[in-house]
Amino acid sequence: MKPTIAKLILPLLLTLAGGAASAHGDVKCTDRPKEEWKPHTELEQKLIKEGWQIRRMEMTKSCYEVYAKDPQGKRIEAFFNPVTLERVEEK
Known part of the structure; x- marks a missing residue:
């Protein structure tokens, strides 16, 4: 029985998605x-x-x-200090 491409690719996609989800877990x-x-x-x-949507x-x-x-209309994910409301850049 040959494995289908979906069975081979699905674990890779799940691994990549998990890595992306935790990529900004280091933002302090x-x-x-x-x-x-x-x-x-x-903050809202x-x-x-300032023109954000x-x-x-x-x-x-x-x-x-x-x-x-x-x-500028660019989709963005941004982090803000909840005390100062200043933007914090990812490290």
């Missing part, structure tokens, strides 16, 4: 306790005023993660 935005974080709605309002926002252990279109 703040060590401050969550009681000091500004509300995510404040700030970004909208927010698709989705998530809270990680130390960041606000934003999926949006930037003012």
